[in-house]
Amino acid sequence: MESKISVIVPVYNSERFVSKCIESIINQIYLNLEIIIINDGSTDRSTQICEYYAKIDSRIILINKQNSGVSDSRNIGIKVASGEYIGFVDSDDTISSNFYFNLMELMVSNNSDVGVLGNYLVNTRNISILTNQETYFLDGIEAKSRLLTLEFPTSLWAYLYKKEIITNQELNGQIHFFEDFDFNYRVLTSAKKITVLNKHYYFYNSNEYNVNSESLSGRKLTCLEIYNLILNFDERLDIEKAQFFRSHFAISMIINLSKHSVTEKDYKKDIRRECVTMISDITKSSWVPLAYKLLIVMFIVFPSLTTKLLSIKYTRKIKSEGTKN
Structure with a gap:
């Protein structure tokens, strides 16, 4: 039986994008998913949209809470997750239908603790952080060394983690910008083997609602x-x-x-x-x-x-x- 992947989706006032985001996850060809949507006190129609999808797909767990920030939402998701693997998707982004199938296949066959995307699209613009080599492997020491010079992905959504490697980790709720960097540095310190896949499987939607803006x-x-x-x-x-x-x-x-x-x-x-x-x-x-x-x-x-x-x-x-x- 395929291992279960828990996909954590923090949502806050994303009514313009969240439908496409959720649909891209439920349409994955990798079916054994647990989709944990954390609604962080949205004041727009995000709540109603998430409730609709929770009704039509039994794999969705919807948690509504008061607004406390994206790090707290992600930490709640990690605690709730029952899958052997954990991934993250931001509510205004989308993923390719074969994202988790292909990355999981590589991770399982090579017994990797972490899978990483070294290639992604920002509003159709290609961003390549890593080498052009399609697939390769490295250890945590080398990965965190590259992270220090930003030659390794920093964002949580670029990673798929074995649950056991992040169970005792959490995002620092006092850091509100580049918070993923701190989290991933700690995780990579514990990782023995990392799979890197350079494919366009993640589509980052840069818009006026992003924290970067x-x-x-x-x-x-x-x-x-x-x-x-x-x-x-x-x-x-x-x-x-x-x-x-x-x-x-x-x-x-x-x-x-x-x-x-x-x-x-x-x-x-x-x-x-x-x-x-x-x-x-x-x-x-x-x-x-x-x-x-x-x-x-x-x-x-x-x-x-x-x-x-x-x-x-x-x-x-x-x-x-x-x-x-």
Whole structure:
């Protein structure tokens, strides 16, 4: 008998996309699924849509709860899951009908703890994080090493896990941006064998409702805490290599600051304070690109000028793209 896969789908105000998402899961050619939908206090028609699908497919478990965030929803899903394997799908995305069948076939035949997609589509645009080799295998040490330089997928939806490897793990509810990175680093530390499949099986829908599109906020800034979490977790952490993702997250916040009209000066101060904290480490690291180092130094010395220049560059890019369209 096929092993059961528990697919966890956190839902919050996704009425425009959730039907296609659920249908792409129930139409999998791999039939032994448990579909756990966590409705995180939606205030739109998402609740009614999820209730409809729960009535027509007995494999669906619908949990309605008060809004507490995507990490809490995923943690609840992990606790409820009865499958031998666990996967995640975001409620505004869809998956190919043979996604779980093909990935499970490879994982089972090679006795892998984790299966990973190294290729996916963002609004029809191909994103390839890993090598062009269709299928290959590596251990957790190599995988988490690549994760430090963002050369390995960070998002939960790109992974299929043996339940036993994540049963004692949970997402940190205090981290609200790049929270998957922290979770997967801990999981990969325990993984012995990982299967990587470079196929277009996941379709990421980048839209105005994604967290990536949100304005800068205190919630987003929590990603700057991830470095210390991993430093405290892993006594064997490659500190020099880890400066890459540490500086990358800081750069992301600086760019985010320049894209949006943020009136809270404290955000600028918070980012600058973190940049000052890391500057000594990142300047010594050969893994951090020179462009990253220069931008962070410039932001420390001239925070307002740096964000203004980046804002002008971003505005010109938008206008140029608009002209092309």
